[in-house]
Amino acid sequence: MWIEGNYRRNLLDMHIDDWNEEFLSKVNPEEYAEALKNAGVQAAMVKAMPHTGLCNYPTKINRMHKGLKGYDFFGEVLKECHKRDIKVIAYFSQVFDNYAYDHHPDWRTVTVDGFNHKDFRNLGWFRNGRYGIVCPNNEDYRQYVKAHIEELNEMYDFEGMFLDMTFWPDVCYCPSCKKRYLEETGKEMPRIINWHDKEFRDFQLRREKWMAEFAAFTTKCIKDVHPECTVEHQMSMVASSWIHACTEWASDEVTYTGGDYYGGFLQQSFINKYYKNITPNLPFVYHTSRCDPELAFHTTTKSRDELLLHVITALVHNGAFLLVDAINPDGTIVPKVYNELMKSIYDETRPMEKYINGDLTSDVNIWFSSHSKFDPNDSGMRMQDKSFEPDYYMNAPLKMASILREDNIPFDVIGSKNLKDIKAKVLCLCHVSEILDDEMDDIEAFVKEGGILYVSGTIGHERLSSMLGMEFNGVCNMERTVESFTYLDPTYEGKDIFEGFDELAPLSVPMNQYRVRFKEGEENKAKVFATLTLPYTIPGSPKFSAIHSNPPGIHTGECAVFERNVGKGKIFYSSAPIETSKPYMSRQVVKRIMNHLLPERSYYSDAPKMVETLSWVKNGERYFALINEQEEMPILPVHDIFIKMPGEFKRATDLSTGAELDVTYADGMTSFRVEKLDVFKIIKLEK
Numbered sequence: 001m002w003i004e005g006n007y008r009r010n011l012l013d014m015h016i017d018d019w020n021e022e023f024l025s026k027v028n029p030e031e032y033a034e035a036l037k038n039a040g041v042q043a044a045m046v047k048a049m050p051h052t053g054l055c056n057y058p059t060k061i062n063r064m065h066k067g068l069k070g071y072d073f074f075g076e077v078l079k080e081c082h083k084r085d086i087k088v089i090a091y092f093s094q095v096f097d098n099y100a101y102d103h104h105p106d107w108r109t110v111t112v113d114g115f116n117h118k119d120f121r122n123l124g125w126f127r128n129g130r131y132g133i134v135c136p137n138n139e140d141y142r143q144y145v146k147a148h149i150e151e152l153n154e155m156y157d158f159e160g161m162f163l164d165m166t167f168w169p170d171v172c173y174c175p176s177c178k179k180r181y182l183e184e185t186g187k188e189m190p191r192i193i194n195w196h197d198k199e200f201r202d203f204q205l206r207r208e209k210w211m212a213e214f215a216a217f218t219t220k221c222i223k224d225v226h227p228e229c230t231v232e233h234q235m236s237m238v239a240s241s242w243i244h245a246c247t248e249w250a251s252d253e254v255t256y257t258g259g260d261y262y263g264g265f266l267q268q269s270f271i272n273k274y275y276k277n278i279t280p281n282l283p284f285v286y287h288t289s290r291c292d293p294e295l296a297f298h299t300t301t302k303s304r305d306e307l308l309l310h311v312i313t314a315l316v317h318n319g320a321f322l323l324v325d326a327i328n329p330d331g332t333i334v335p336k337v338y339n340e341l342m343k344s345i346y347d348e349t350r351p352m353e354k355y356i357n358g359d360l361t362s363d364v365n366i367w368f369s370s371h372s373k374f375d376p377n378d379s380g381m382r383m384q385d386k387s388f389e390p391d392y393y394m395n396a397p398l399k400m401a402s403i404l405r406e407d408n409i410p411f412d413v414i415g416s417k418n419l420k421d422i423k424a425k426v427l428c429l430c431h432v433s434e435i436l437d438d439e440m441d442d443i444e445a446f447v448k449e450g451g452i453l454y455v456s457g458t459i460g461h462e463r464l465s466s467m468l469g470m471e472f473n474g475v476c477n478m479e480r481t482v483e484s485f486t487y488l489d490p491t492y493e494g495k496d497i498f499e500g501f502d503e504l505a506p507l508s509v510p511m512n513q514y515r516v517r518f519k520e521g522e523e524n525k526a527k528v529f530a531t532l533t534l535p536y537t538i539p540g541s542p543k544f545s546a547i548h549s550n551p552p553g554i555h556t557g558e559c560a561v562f563e564r565n566v567g568k569g570k571i572f573y574s575s576a577p578i579e580t581s582k583p584y585m586s587r588q589v590v591k592r593i594m595n596h597l598l599p600e601r602s603y604y605s606d607a608p609k610m611v612e613t614l615s616w617v618k619n620g621e622r623y624f625a626l627i628n629e630q631e632e633m634p635i636l637p638v639h640d641i642f643i644k645m646p647g648e649f650k651r652a653t654d655l656s657t658g659a660e661l662d663v664t665y666a667d668g669m670t671s672f673r674v675e676k677l678d679v680f681k682i683i684k685l686e687k
């Protein structure tokens with residue numbers, strides 16, 4: 001397949017309207033393709049039909065962009081790229097289609113209170129009056145998409161297609177969605193959020209399955225005409241809330257996973273690990289903008305260091321990088337971006353490409369459960385009052401990744417499909433609200449065979465509750481404190497893990513805690529590390545002990561943090577996702593929990609918190625990467641990093657310079673030193 005070894009990709013973003021004659025009047029495919037070639041780009045994603053629904057090729061289905069005056073921009077870029085041995089991915093916008101929205105009002109999505117998307121003004125999440133959204137559950141819209149996909153695949157011979165926007169920007173109550181739900185369930189669509197209710201959770205699962213089924217439909221439209229064509233669906237919304245219905249299930253409908261992100265390097269490291277593990281084929285692809293920090297800043301370009309960091313971070317996770325550049329409205333580009341900036345970056349990363357694509361070593365796996373992206377405590381809220389911003393379900397796993405990176409604990413992020421084959425010693429379930437039966441089978445087998453499970457916050461399955469010896473009130477029905485500011489009071493057993501905290505100054509938990517209710521006779525099997533302490537009064541109420549805060553007052557003695565052995569393994573439970581805590585002292589508690597669960601690691605690094613140390617094995621050879629993931633530019637160099645691992649290695653080579661590093665061997669461990677780290681280093685160890 002063409003994607004093998006294809007790591008450098010480009011997209012010219014051009015959702016340009018055509019009310020002004022100047023727009024797209026100066027496109028120059030030859031100049032663009034030549035610039036890509038100069039930069040060393042291996043694949044170009046080219047807009048066939050953007051969000052405007054105005055085609056950049058002579059379509060017979062809707063219409064072309066007027067500024068092109070009949071000129072086949074798509075076809076010409078394809079020809080110029082192929083001439084230069086650059087692969088072409090045809091871009092097609094689904095769901096976001098202004099032409100379809102304007103010409104087919106009955107295809108439009110409808111919000112719970114009856115609005116179409118262009119009715120909104122000045123709101124976030126695409127609600128600004130510019131985006132026309134149509135519903136993928138509408139059969140006529142599907143036939144229009146099918147006709148477009150067939151037309152494109154019959155007219156041109158490209159290597160792949162990118163189907164953008166495979167998600168709902170909002171929960172849709174259009175006639176097609178209502179009809180489908182009624183036919184499948186015999187019921188009206190719910191208008192009140194209620195995660196406590198299995199029926200509501202089933203409604204959401206249905207939406208997620210519908211979206212995955214739409215992805216399967218459009219993928220099939222391509223494959224029926226052009227079986228060799230690779231397919232990528234937009235999957236960035238997998239890291240967003242339940243509203244968008246984008247889940248891991250969509251990854252079964254793609255050749256490789258991909259999506260665009262603008263959230264910095266911790267987020268990139270997290271999502272790159274996840275994509276690496278759920279993609280059917282490698283490399284996956286990570287898209288981000290040339291513009292700093294995102295496309296809204298059309299005229300500012302990210303620094304060389306920042307773009308280099310994006311490229312190398314994707315690469316060490318076995319991922320391709322796709323630069324999203326924005327065309328000027330008149331159709332011109334800035335060739336310097338390619339001829340100078342991207343060329344110099346790819347010249348530096350290209351020699352590293354042959355060393356990657358090995359098996360990443362990890363001791364801790366974080367399970368990112370893409371179908372549990374909700375907070376059970378939103379129950380009772382009206383659909384129109386829901387929050388679009390991700391909550392604990394996203395923060396908890398991401399913050400856990402941050403702590404593991406900070407403490408140089410080798411980790412990976414996995415999806416549901418990877419639960420069957422966990423190689424790490426510890427699996428983390430950070431505030432996972434619902435676990436499906438087959439997922440629970442895999443988790444249970446992992447623990448019974450000797451795996452260690454860390455669980456924080458909600459308990460998403462009856463069997464997990466049972467393994468912990470706890471009573472179960474049903475999924476998303478666990479009792480929690482009324483108090484939204486609580487404390488964890490260390491026991492004698494917990495004094496090492498909770499170092500710095502005691503009865504007078506217990507660990508602050510700036511959220512509600514779930515209440516541990518053991519089944520009769522089970523509490524003796526738990527080793528308790530901390531108990532629940534509540535403030536004197538209810539936070540937020542006028543009655544107070546101290547006017548600015550909610551100091552601890554009621555020591556309940558109720559178990560809150562504990563572990564117990566299960567089969568050959570064990571489970572560690574925390575009554576709140578304390579990994580989301582901001583204070584350093586609190587993060588240190590999570591670090592000590594991980595050290596407690598993981599007495600020995602596959603390797604050790606003393607790199608400072610913003611430097612990520614990764615290691616993999618390829619063809620029997622051991623590699624290390626040090627990535628300086630500083631969020632603020634310019635990136636400051638870091639000096640003297642020591643890495644140590646079991647086994648004897650005689651030589652460590654810096655693969656960028658060929659220089660040999662100092663290596664010492666003692667007590668069964670090899671250690672080596674990196675004198676200075678700028679943006680990245682990849683090191684090969686030899687026996």
Ligand SMILES: [Zn+2]
Binds near residue numbers: 109173175
């Ligand atoms: Zn709909």
